[in-house]
Amino acid sequence: xxxxxxxxxxxxxxxxxxxxxxxxxxxxxxxxxVPTFRGPEGLWKDFRPEDLATxxxxxxxxRLVWEWYGWRRGLVAACAPNAGHLALAHWMLGRxxxxxxxxxxDALHERAARTAATARGGDPSPALPIRLHGSxxxxxxxxxxxxxxxxxxxxxxxxETLPACPACGALLRPDVVWFGExxxxxxxxxxxxxxxxxxxxxxxxxxxxxxxAAGYAMAxxxxxxxxxxxxxxxxxxxxxxxxxxxxxxxxxxxxxLG
Numbered sequence: 120x121x122x123x124x125x126x127x128x129x130x131x132x133x134x135x136x137x138x139x140x141x142x143x144x145x146x147x148x149x150x151x152x153v154p155t156f157r158g159p160e161g162l163w164k165d166f167r168p169e170d171l172a173t174x175x176x177x178x179x180x181x182r183l184v185w186e187w188y189g190w191r192r193g194l195v196a197a198c199a200p201n202a203g204h205l206a207l208a209h210w211m212l213g214r215x216x217x218x219x220x221x222x223x224x225d226a227l228h229e230r231a232a233r234t235a236a237t238a239r240g241g242d243p244s245p246a247l248p249i250r251l252h253g254s255x256x257x258x259x260x261x262x263x264x265x266x267x268x269x270x271x272x273x274x275x276x277x278x279e280t281l282p283a284c285p286a287c288g289a290l291l292r293p294d295v296v297w298f299g300e301x302x303x304x305x306x307x308x309x310x311x312x313x314x315x316x317x318x319x320x321x322x323x324x325x326x327x328x329x330x331x332a333a334g335y336a337m338a339x340x341x342x343x344x345x346x347x348x349x350x351x352x353x354x355x356x357x358x359x360x361x362x363x364x365x366x367x368x369x370x371x372x373x374x375x376l377g
Contacts, residue, residue: 122364129347129362129375136319136345138216141207142336143248145223146324146350147368151198153225163187172297177261181290185282186275188293192255195225196270203323203368204231210376211246212239218313219248222325222332224295226256226270249309251302251332257294260284266294307331314338322348323368327355349375 120128133139145153163171166187170176177184200208208231211217221228228248236243259266265286274280282291296302313335314320320339327333336356340346345361348354349371357363364371 120362122366125362125364126371126375129364132319132345132347132361133321133375136216136317138313138316138318139218140313140317140320140335140339141211141217141219141323142320142325142332143207143219143221143223143228143323144325144329144332146326147203147207148198148201148223148225148227149324150201150203150367150369151225151227153195153198153223153227163190169298172295173299174297175299177292177297181281181292182275182278184292185273188255189273189275192270192273195227195255198225198227200227200231200234201369203372204228205235206372206376207323208232208235208243208246209239212236212241212243215245217245218309218317219246220251220310220313220332220335221248222251222329224250224252224255226254229254229256249306249313251296251306251310253293253295253303255293255295258282258291259294260287260289261292262289263287265291302331310335315342318344320344320346322346322350322354322356322360323372324350325354326350326352 171184171187204227212235232243232246235246256268256270258269263286265284284291317339320336322336336346340359346359348356348360348363349368351367
């Protein structure tokens with residue numbers, strides 16, 4: 120099947136599915152210039168993400184961890200949602216029954232949803248993702264249940280200048296899942312439910328190496344529902360996909376979902 124025929128087949132499969140699960144990973148944000156923070160290029164002041172993104176690191180030196188996250192926020196803020204993010208957001212706002220589950224913490228799906236909703240004069244809520252790993256644009260309290268959107272610049276010059284909870288005064292932390300922490304149960308429950316009910320699954324920009332995210336797509340396949348994969352390289356899903364569209368999200372999603 121050539122690319123044009125595969126694209127048309129994928130369009131039909133998604134159009135005929137009343138409920139679609141969309142699963143995205145780092146690949147959809149790569150075109151926006153979001154760094155992966157892994158490998159040699161991920162070093163920051165001689166630290167690796169595994170050294171800083173842990174509860175133990177935050178307990179030991181919250182100023183250092185916040186300094187790193189402030190730097191990361193600045194890098195991500197300079198990036199913009201790409202054509203893939205925007206095509207997906209417009210598609211979700213234009214039809215019912217789509218659930219987006221993302222492994223990304225960069226908040227580009229949320230920014231794309233707001234951009235698309237503004238263009239349509241509507242509410243971005245239907246295009247907002249279930250965040251399996253949290254969001255770099257959110258904070259939560261280390262003591263109480265307070266959590267909020269918040270990606271303002273962080274003054275990490277001293278412990279006393281770090282963000283504090285408005286409810287109890289304790290330190291705020293980035294609302295992301297660190298190494299050694301469990302994924303948020305409400306997000307997992309919503310993703311589980313979407314996988315159980317989906318009539319089709321669209322996977323974009325993830326190689327399928329991380330659980331439980333990969334398991335949601337596989338759960339749809341086990342129920343003999345079609346899987347469409349969009350990725351420029353090989354993935355663990357290729358052998359089970361009804362259609363594999365080789366290419367970047369920015370190039371493939373606009374004609375697929377438009």
